[in-house]
Amino acid sequence: MTLLEVRGLGVSYRSGGREVPAVRGVDLTLDRGETLGLAGESGSGKSTLALSLLRLLPAGTRVEGQVRWEGEDLLTAKWSRVRAVRWAGASVVFQGALSALNPVRTVGDQICEPIVLHEGATRREARRRAGELLESVGVPVRRLDGYPHEFSGGQRQRIMIAMALACRPDLIIADEPTTALDVMVQAQILQLLADLVKEERIAVLMISHDLSVLAQMCDRLAVMYAGQLVETGPSAQLLTDPRHPYTRALAGAFPVIGDPASRRAPSGLPGDPPNQAQLGAGCAFAPRCPEADADCRTGAVQLWPAGPGRDAACLRVLPDGVLPDGALRDGAAERPADGADAVPAEPGGADATGERAGEQAEEQAAPQPAAGTSAGGQS
Amino acid sequence: MSASAPASAAGPTASAGPAEAAPAALEVRGLTVVHPPRGGRGPARAVDGVDLRLEQGEILALIGESGCGKSTLARALVGLTRPTSGEVLYRGTPLRYTGSALKAYRRHTQLVLQDPGGALNPRQTVFDAVAEGPRLHGLKEGLEERVRSALSRAGLRPPEDFLARYPHQLSGGQQQRVVIAGALALDPAVVVADEPVASLDASVRGEILQLVLRLRDELGLSALVVSHDLGLAWNIADRVAVMYLGRIVEVGTVEDVLLRPVHPYTRALLSVLPGPDRGRRPTVLTGEAPDPTAVPAGCRFHPRCPAWAALDGPGREAAGCTVRELPVLTADPGAGRQAACHLVDAAADTPAGGAGTAGAPGGAAQAPGAEDGRG
Numbered sequence: 106m107t108l109l110e111v112r113g114l115g116v117s118y119r120s121g122g123r124e125v126p127a128v129r130g131v132d133l134t135l136d137r138g139e140t141l142g143l144a145g146e147s148g149s150g151k152s153t154l155a156l157s158l159l160r161l162l163p164a165g166t167r168v169e170g171q172v173r174w175e176g177e178d179l180l181t182a183k184w185s186r187v188r189a190v191r192w193a194g195a196s197v198v199f200q201g202a203l204s205a206l207n208p209v210r211t212v213g214d215q216i217c218e219p220i221v222l223h224e225g226a227t228r229r230e231a232r233r234r235a236g237e238l239l240e241s242v243g244v245p246v247r248r249l250d251g252y253p254h255e256f257s258g259g260q261r262q263r264i265m266i267a268m269a270l271a272c273r274p275d276l277i278i279a280d281e282p283t284t285a286l287d288v289m290v291q292a293q294i295l296q297l298l299a300d301l302v303k304e305e306r307i308a309v310l311m312i313s314h315d316l317s318v319l320a321q322m323c324d325r326l327a328v329m330y331a332g333q334l335v336e337t338g339p340s341a342q343l344l345t346d347p348r349h350p351y352t353r354a355l356a357g358a359f360p361v362i363g364d365p366a367s368r369r370a371p372s373g374l375p376g377d378p379p380n381q382a383q384l385g386a387g388c389a390f391a392p393r394c395p396e397a398d399a400d401c402r403t404g405a406v407q408l409w410p411a412g413p414g415r416d417a418a419c420l421r422v423l424p425d426g427v428l429p430d431g432a433l434r435d436g437a438a439e440r441p442a443d444g445a446d447a448v449p450a451e452p453g454g455a456d457a458t459g460e461r462a463g464e465q466a467e468e469q470a471a472p473q474p475a476a477g478t479s480a481g482g483q484s
Numbered sequence: 485m486s487a488s489a490p491a492s493a494a495g496p497t498a499s500a501g502p503a504e505a506a507p508a509a510l511e512v513r514g515l516t517v518v519h520p521p522r523g524g525r526g527p528a529r530a531v532d533g534v535d536l537r538l539e540q541g542e543i544l545a546l547i548g549e550s551g552c553g554k555s556t557l558a559r560a561l562v563g564l565t566r567p568t569s570g571e572v573l574y575r576g577t578p579l580r581y582t583g584s585a586l587k588a589y590r591r592h593t594q595l596v597l598q599d600p601g602g603a604l605n606p607r608q609t610v611f612d613a614v615a616e617g618p619r620l621h622g623l624k625e626g627l628e629e630r631v632r633s634a635l636s637r638a639g640l641r642p643p644e645d646f647l648a649r650y651p652h653q654l655s656g657g658q659q660q661r662v663v664i665a666g667a668l669a670l671d672p673a674v675v676v677a678d679e680p681v682a683s684l685d686a687s688v689r690g691e692i693l694q695l696v697l698r699l700r701d702e703l704g705l706s707a708l709v710v711s712h713d714l715g716l717a718w719n720i721a722d723r724v725a726v727m728y729l730g731r732i733v734e735v736g737t738v739e740d741v742l743l744r745p746v747h748p749y750t751r752a753l754l755s756v757l758p759g760p761d762r763g764r765r766p767t768v769l770t771g772e773a774p775d776p777t778a779v780p781a782g783c784r785f786h787p788r789c790p791a792w793a794a795l796d797g798p799g800r801e802a803a804g805c806t807v808r809e810l811p812v813l814t815a816d817p818g819a820g821r822q823a824a825c826h827l828v829d830a831a832a833d834t835p836a837g838g839a840g841t842a843g844a845p846g847g848a849a850q851a852p853g854a855e856d857g858r859g
Contacts, residue, residue: 146685146686146687146688147656147685258550287549287550287712288549288712288713288714288753288756288757289549289752289753289756289768289769290549291756291758292756292758292766292768293768293770295758296766296768314685314686314687315686315758316686317757317758317759317760318758320758320759320760321758321759321760322758340760341760341761344759344760345760354687355686355687357690358686358687358689358690359686359689359715360715360718360719361759362714362715362718362742362743362754362757363718363742363743367718367719368718368719368738369697369719369720370719371689371690371693371694371697371719371720372690373687373688373689373690373691373692373693373694374687374688374690374691375691377655377657
């Protein structure tokens, strides 16, 4: 059974008396041992998406659609069930490990806590396992009784990963895990995550604005713009041959050293992301898109097949699109029929939101997302 | 240090000889910054003997990990940190550390910091933020025009739309442009930028880098850009200097250093750049950024050096990386690419144990670290 299957996920916040959509109609699947990178700029909804999977969003947030964890919809599941999936099923590594770790408790204590709470282990067993976990992420066991401020940034991020691994999860959601780190430390963390995927068959959902980091780590990428997925497909292809103009802009932002095209020619994307409270008809990216024409400003876009295993939400990838050469059309035709991600789910999920509203209110009594990884928050 | 720039050392103005090179926009000679002991640790040699020149109209990227001393060097360059020894020269004239001399100096040399959100006062309008420098320097006449022009040059157009805004009403990219406008308002000749794009989104990054390039092309600005991002150097810099534990370990043109790196540290940095090529084997250095309170003897990189680790006993003995001090690289750009490495010196610019040689054609350009045969 598929580990994680997201269908028609929509998230909206209430702001100034109105609903502001942050995530719209997102479909994703992720299985054990798979790695998926979620890319986008600040405000694109990528972190909101990640937090909504484990119902870690704050009060007043409306979530619709389905988040199936091994077939079971977490959005409608009992609260106790969701708590069981957190840590033991899926755990989150946040960016900024200094603020996510509790400064007045030793790292050993913080790693032990979920083990004691979720696995019913004794303190002694938990401590032994915490030691093993520290070793496995390359921090010496003798540092178990150290406090967060005694560690470097890279070590703290390793400790966060050790903590995320405490209950042997099947999935790690890593939100910008290397953003504040140096290149060499970043490489160490990426290698650590890659080893975990290979050896433990853990699934990783990694979130970043840096397409090159995601491409290094993940098999597949999903690019998000204004709350929607605008392109999905195998990482290397997305990076080297993007179909969506926004993906192209992101891919161009981090140059390949040695590529004459980017020498003394940094590429940027003019303009700002749209205000999602005021999205009009047509493609949300059209106002910034260098290739947009009149059709783009009026026609609705959704993910369409854009080659084997690939989808893009751009009018230009349509078989009867405006691209002069037939290359894309052929690719689309060859695409295997299984394409689960090809068509966004019916917005039927919206029906269920009414029922869910009550449950959403209940869960507000539960820990807030900021406390998500500090072990205390989960108790 | 005196040998590095014989011509300009004699006459600071250097206007005599027609063929004479202009003095460097900025130069440091034997620069050392030692922070006093703290928390039971010894003194920290943050910058430990650096010679470096920034030519007029040049963009030089200073690359290194956190803790390598690059930010301290940047602060020393703009006169915010007084060097323990060595000197900073602006157009051939040594910087004096008196209040008035520093004030005059800072009109010409501006610092742009990372994290524009933190650099801007949340209660100051854009106008006041940009006008702060000119006001400090008593440039009251035409102040508004000066601010408008700076905003416009920084890409905030039309400037009228931004004058009355507060930082929270701006995007991250716009905030960084305001910080840059604040620097430009004094018409500086040199800008020292410390991680100018590290806190910005990928889409904004290119925009700001384009701005730096344009300022150089249109205003003849010289810029020293401090970063840990090698891609930034490829995007905008003319030359690159790689810093490790207080010293420059490799310096040269961007093409030489990034496409044909010879220092094992530069090679390792390049090999770990993330990218879609997942088959390659990066040289991931173990351990954390090095400690300036405990600088290793000999080559300061040897405890983490993969080339040194690959040597056998007799090879190590002969190389002497643990005992022989390395010379400070000269600041003279005419010296071409230089690397401070015993193993490179021994084999005449051939990286130790490496497959790619210094003279390799550009064909190996795609992923310079990829063919790294060591390890």
